[in-house]
Amino acid sequence: MAVDREQVLRAAASLLMRKSSATMDEVARAAGISRATLNRQFAGRDALVRALEELGIAECEAAAERAAVDDGPAPDAVRRLVLELEPAAGLLAFLYSENQLFEGEELNEGWARLDARMVALFRRGQEAGEFRIDLSPVWLTEALYGLLVSAAWAICEGRVAPKDFSSNVTELLLGGAVRREK
Amino acid sequence: MAVDREQVLRAAASLLMRKSSATMDEVARAAGISRATLNRQFAGRDALVRALEELGIAECEAAAERAAVDDGPAPDAVRRLVLELEPAAGLLAFLYSENQLFEGEELNEGWARLDARMVALFRRGQEAGEFRIDLSPVWLTEALYGLLVSAAWAICEGRVAPKDFSSNVTELLLGGAVRREK
DNA sequence: ACTCGATGAGACACCACTGTCTCATTTGAG
DNA sequence: CTCAAATGAGACAGTGGTGTCTCATCGAGT
Secondary structure, eight states: OOOOHHHHHHHHHHHHHHOTTOOHHHHHHHHTSOHHHHHHHSSHHHHHHHHHHHHHHHHHHHHHHHHTTTSSOHHHHHHHHHHHHGGGHHHHHHHHHOTHHHHTSOOOHHHHHHHHHHHHHHHHHHHTTSBOSSSOHHHHHHHHHHHHHHHHHHHHTTSSOGGGHHHHHHHHHHHOSBOOOO | OOOOHHHHHHHHHHHHHHOTTOOHHHHHHHHTSOHHHHHHHSSSHHHHHHHHHHHHHHHHHHHHHHHTTTSSOHHHHHHHHHHHHGGGHHHHHHHHHOTHHHHTSOOOHHHHHHHHHHHHHHHHHHHTTSBOSSSOHHHHHHHHHHHHHHHHHHHHTTSSOGGGHHHHHHHHHHHOSBOOOO
């Protein structure tokens, strides 16, 4: 009987990704519960969004863990990371558009941890001579987020095939659009 | 005396990029006019957003025109395009997060025109052997938008230097992150 | 069968934002 | 200067979403 909190969060994320202005009533309906129950679990819209933020951070950190981003060649680590991040891309896309979170000058320190991890990954690749040094690790991190969001959106809109998600992001991020002579 | 309509739109875009949920009153204040005047020029928030959309499309098309995206090598055309698109990146970032526009299943045909133009550019590059063919033109177009928005955001947040805007976007989109042997 | 906790449905007041109105003031042209 | 148009400030009700409440129902464990 007890509502599965995480399942509610996933339904909310799935809906809010497509319609960020969805009503609490719509969210509840999408999760298959009543508005009353939704409010019992999350005290207000803010709390729901915060919970989604926490979930997003947790999923990203879990993905980074599974991908073992600190091991092996950096390009391979990026490939593994994107692969593991794919299931969280939709949630990430929602949080990305929710700039309200960062408006309150009080951004969750989880993002800082994640950013630091990503930046370290790209910096490691640069120091190993695998990544070019004229693109800052910070920008590469931002670009990774941007590409993940773009890919999630494009798939959601049906513009690109879901199966191409990770290869699209990885190949563009690492190799770029220009044809390379081997 | 007559309020400069375009100036109002720019102020609105500048504010809404940072706070997409800004009140009409906040928008008016940011534009240096009263709410009454704002409502006299744009009949409601929808009209304002639509006007911003039109402005964004017009700026992108003007940029594509100035960049002469159909002339010369495709990679150079992309470089010129990004360069010309830089002033519109902020507005683009706002519109990008305003998925409401596309929610109403009635997307402005201007976007379709722009998309077609971008897709044609990337396809041209592929057919000339300049771009790799394992990344679809549609995805490259989406990625270009995503990188533009990411760069605009990163600069707005102070994470990357404004002067690196075009090189960051262009170099990553065309060359990727991996170091290349010349 | 009983009971207790959780849920759904609905009602309710509250609040912020919106759109519109009025009126005094300002601006610019003739 | 004079006047008409535009603007700013404020008031006003309407609206949609929110948070809270009550009450009936449901379901699982005893």
